[in-house]
Amino acid sequence: MIKKYVYGTPFETEAVMMEIENAEGTPEYGKVCCEQKFCFEYEMSNKDMIFGLGQSNRGINKRGYIYISNCTDDPEHTEHKTSLYGAHNFIVISGEKNFGLFVDYPSTVCFDIGYTHSDKLKIECEYCDVTLYVIEGENAYDIVKQFRKLIGQSYIPPKFAFGYAQSRWGYKTKQDYREVAREYRKNHIPIDMIYMDIDYMQDFKDFTLNEQNFDDFEEFVKEMKQNNLRLIPIIDAGVKIEKGYSVYEEGVKNNYFCKKEDGSDFVAAVWPDDTHFPDVLNKEARKWFGSKYKILTDKGIEGFWNDMNEPAIFYTPEGIERIKKSMKEFIEKNPSKDDVWFMRDSLLYLANNPQDYCAFYHNVNGQKIRHDKVHNLYGYNMTRAAAEGLQEIDNNRRYLLFSRSSYIGMHRYGGIWTGDNMSWWSHILLNIKMMPSLNMCGFLYIGADIGGFGADTTRELLLRWLAFGIFTPLMRNHSANGTRRQECYQFEKIEAFQHVIKIRYRLIPYIYSEYMKAALQYDMYFKPLLFVYQNDEIAREIEDQLLIGNEIMIAPVYTQNAKGRCVYLPEEMMMLKFLSNGTIHTEQYEKGYHYIAIELDEVVLFVKKGCCIPIAEPAEYVEQIDTKNMKLYGYINSEYLLYDDDGITKQYQQQNYKTMKYE
Numbered sequence: 001m002i003k004k005y006v007y008g009t010p011f012e013t014e015a016v017m018m019e020i021e022n023a024e025g026t027p028e029y030g031k032v033c034c035e036q037k038f039c040f041e042y043e044m045s046n047k048d049m050i051f052g053l054g055q056s057n058r059g060i061n062k063r064g065y066i067y068i069s070n071c072t073d074d075p076e077h078t079e080h081k082t083s084l085y086g087a088h089n090f091i092v093i094s095g096e097k098n099f100g101l102f103v104d105y106p107s108t109v110c111f112d113i114g115y116t117h118s119d120k121l122k123i124e125c126e127y128c129d130v131t132l133y134v135i136e137g138e139n140a141y142d143i144v145k146q147f148r149k150l151i152g153q154s155y156i157p158p159k160f161a162f163g164y165a166q167s168r169w170g171y172k173t174k175q176d177y178r179e180v181a182r183e184y185r186k187n188h189i190p191i192d193m194i195y196m197d198i199d200y201m202q203d204f205k206d207f208t209l210n211e212q213n214f215d216d217f218e219e220f221v222k223e224m225k226q227n228n229l230r231l232i233p234i235i236d237a238g239v240k241i242e243k244g245y246s247v248y249e250e251g252v253k254n255n256y257f258c259k260k261e262d263g264s265d266f267v268a269a270v271w272p273d274d275t276h277f278p279d280v281l282n283k284e285a286r287k288w289f290g291s292k293y294k295i296l297t298d299k300g301i302e303g304f305w306n307d308m309n310e311p312a313i314f315y316t317p318e319g320i321e322r323i324k325k326s327m328k329e330f331i332e333k334n335p336s337k338d339d340v341w342f343m344r345d346s347l348l349y350l351a352n353n354p355q356d357y358c359a360f361y362h363n364v365n366g367q368k369i370r371h372d373k374v375h376n377l378y379g380y381n382m383t384r385a386a387a388e389g390l391q392e393i394d395n396n397r398r399y400l401l402f403s404r405s406s407y408i409g410m411h412r413y414g415g416i417w418t419g420d421n422m423s424w425w426s427h428i429l430l431n432i433k434m435m436p437s438l439n440m441c442g443f444l445y446i447g448a449d450i451g452g453f454g455a456d457t458t459r460e461l462l463l464r465w466l467a468f469g470i471f472t473p474l475m476r477n478h479s480a481n482g483t484r485r486q487e488c489y490q491f492e493k494i495e496a497f498q499h500v501i502k503i504r505y506r507l508i509p510y511i512y513s514e515y516m517k518a519a520l521q522y523d524m525y526f527k528p529l530l531f532v533y534q535n536d537e538i539a540r541e542i543e544d545q546l547l548i549g550n551e552i553m554i555a556p557v558y559t560q561n562a563k564g565r566c567v568y569l570p571e572e573m574m575m576l577k578f579l580s581n582g583t584i585h586t587e588q589y590e591k592g593y594h595y596i597a598i599e600l601d602e603v604v605l606f607v608k609k610g611c612c613i614p615i616a617e618p619a620e621y622v623e624q625i626d627t628k629n630m631k632l633y634g635y636i637n638s639e640y641l642l643y644d645d646d647g648i649t650k651q652y653q654q655q656n657y658k659t660m661k662y663e
C-alpha cells in the first residue's frame with residue numbers, strides 16, 4: 001500500500017514510474033511540518049531498525065547517525081562523512097511499525113536517525129516542496145519490493161559486464177593496454193574488460209581520442225575484441241572550452257550548457273581546465289549530449305562509465321577571485337601566526353564550493369532553475385542522457401553503463417560504482433554493507449574499486465577483496481595514478497589470483513541468473529540476513545554476511561592476517577569451499593556459530609538448506625563459459641531455476657527459465 005503526499009510545488013524528478021493519486025490528509029506515521037522547511041519526525045521504538053539510504057556511510061541498520069543526501073566528490077570515505085556521491089532518499093522503518101519513506105526532493109535532505117536524540121528520526125529539507133511516498137507493508141523486505149515496483153525496473157547490463165575487469169588511472173598508450181591484456185591472458189587469469197581512464201582522450205575532451213596514441217582506435221578496439229576483451233572508456237561531465245572543438249561549439253551555439261545568472265555560459269575548471277557543464281536537465285541538451293556517445297560506439301565501443309558528475313568542480317573563476325581577494329585582505333591586515341595557520345585550510349574550499357553550486361542555472365522546460373535546488377539530479381541525468389543516446393543507436397541492444405553520482409530513478413538507466421575508496425580493510429567492510437542498501441534503492445549493477453582506489457594496496461588485501469568481489473555484479477580492480485600497481489600480475493604467486501577469479505567465472509551462470517531474477521521481479525540480489533530469517537534474533541544484527549540471490553550466503557574475510565572467521569548460520573547449510581587445487585570441498589554445518597578456516601587463496605560460500613546452485617567449469621572470458629556442462633552443488637533432491645538468455649539483446653521478458661534437478 002503506497003500513499004503519495006505532495007507538499008508545495010515539488011520539482012518533477014521522474015524517480016517514480018507508477019501513477020499514484022495524491023492522498024488526503026497527513027501520513028498516519030510521524031509528524032510532518034511544512035512551513036518554510038519540510039520536516040518529518042518519528043518517535044522510534046526501542047526495537048526499530050532503519051534500512052535504506054543506498055550509497056551512504058556506516059552500517060546496514062542506519063540507526064544512530066546522521067546522513068545527508070548531497071552528491072559530493074569526496075574521496076575520503078572516513079567514518080564521520082555524512083555525504084558520498086549518491087543521493088538515495090529511501091528508508092524503511094522496521095520494528096513496532098513497518099513503513100517506508102521516499103523523500104522525492106532533488107536537493108539536500110538530512111536524515112537524522114537517532115543522532116541528535118537517540119529515539120528520534122528527523123528528516124529535513126530546506127524548502128517545503130517535497131513529494132513524500134509512504135509505503136506500508138508487513139516487513140522491511142515486503143516494503144522494499146513495493147518501493148522497487150514504484151520506481152520501475154532496474155538497469156540490465158550485457159552479460160559480458162559480469163566478467164572481471166582491470167582498470168587503472170594512468171594507462172595512456174596502446175602498449176599500456178596491450179600489456180594488461182597480455183599479462184592476464186598469459187597468466188590465465190580470466191578477464192573481459194579493460195577500462196580506459198581520462199588519458200585516452202585528447203586534452204581530456206569528451207568523445208575525442210588522443211591523436212598520438214589512438215590514431216586508429218577502431219582497429220585497436222577490434223584487436224582487443226579478438227582477444228575477447230572490451231575497452232570501456234570514461235566520460236566526464238565537463239566539456240572543455242576550446243575553439244574548434246565540435247562538442248564545445250555545438251553546445252555554445254544551441255545553449256546546451258548551464259548558464260550563469262546573466263545568461264552567459266557557466267565556467268568551472270575540472271580535468272580539461274575550464275569547462276562548461278552540459279545542461280542534462282534540459283531535454284534537448286540531454287538528447288544532444290547523449291547522441292555524442294555514438295562517436296565511440298561507431299568505433300566498436302560497447303560500454304561507458306560516467307565520472308565527475310556530482311558535478312565535481314576544482315574551482316571557478318569566481319572562486320579564484322574570492323580567494324585572491326581574501327588573500328589580499330589577509331596580507332594587508334598583517335596576519336598573526338594564528339591567522340596564517342587558519343588561512344591554511346581556506347584554499348581547500350575552492351573545490352566543490354557551495355557558492356559555486358548556487359551560481360549556475362538549468363533550463364527546465366523554459367524555466368530557469370538554480371543548480372543547488374536540483375543538485376542531486378545531475379549525475380542521474382547525465383547517465384540518462386547516455387542511456388537514451390545508446391537506446392537511439394539500437395533499441396534492442398544492452399550497453400554497459402554506470403555512473404559515479406546518482407539519484408533514485410537513475411537505477412533504470414545504469415549502475416554505479418562506489419567512487420574513490422581506499423586500500424583499507426575497513427573499506428571492504430563498507431563495500432559489503434553498502435551493497436544491500438543500494439539494492440533497496442533500485443541499484444543492482446554495483447561494485448566498488450576492488451583493491452582500493454587511493455593509497456597502496458597489499459597482496460593480501462586485494463585477494464580478500466577479490467574473494468568478496470566475486471559476488472558483486474560489477475567486479476572491477478581499479479586504482480589511482482601514483483599508487484602501488486595493483487593488477488593481479490604485479491604480485492607474487494599469481495596462481496592465487498588466477499584461482500580466485502576463476503571461481504567468479506564458475507559462478508557467473510548463478511550470479512547472472514540471480515541478477516536477472518532480481519531485476520525482472522523487483523527483488524534484491526544482495527539481502528541482509530534478517531530480510532529472510534526474520535525471527536532469528538542473532539541474524540538481525542549481522543552485517544558482515546550477506547545473502548546472494550535466493551540460494552547462498554557469504555561471509556567474507558575482511559581483516560588482515562585472518563586465517564578464517566566466525567560465521568553465523570541461521571539454519572543448517574552446506575558449505576562449499578573452493579580449494580586452491582581447483583576442487584570443491586563440501587561440508588554440512590548445523591545452525592549456529594562456527595569458526596571456518598579460509599586460506600588467502602580460498603573462497604567459501606554456504607548453500608541454503610534444501611537448495612543447490614549450478615557451477616560451471618572455469619573459463620577465461622564470459623563467452624567461453626560452458627553452460628551446457630554445469631554441475632549442481634548443495635543438497636541432494638533439490639532444484640535450481642536457471643535463467644539465461646543471449647546476454648546482449650533485450651529479449652529478456654520471455655520465460656527463459658529452466659529447472660535443473662540435483663538427484
Ligand code: MIG
Binds near residue numbers: 308
Ligand atoms: O579527479 O579520471 O572516481 O575512478 O580514476 C579524479 C580519474 C577523477 C575520479 C574517479 C576515478 C578516476 C579519476 N577520477
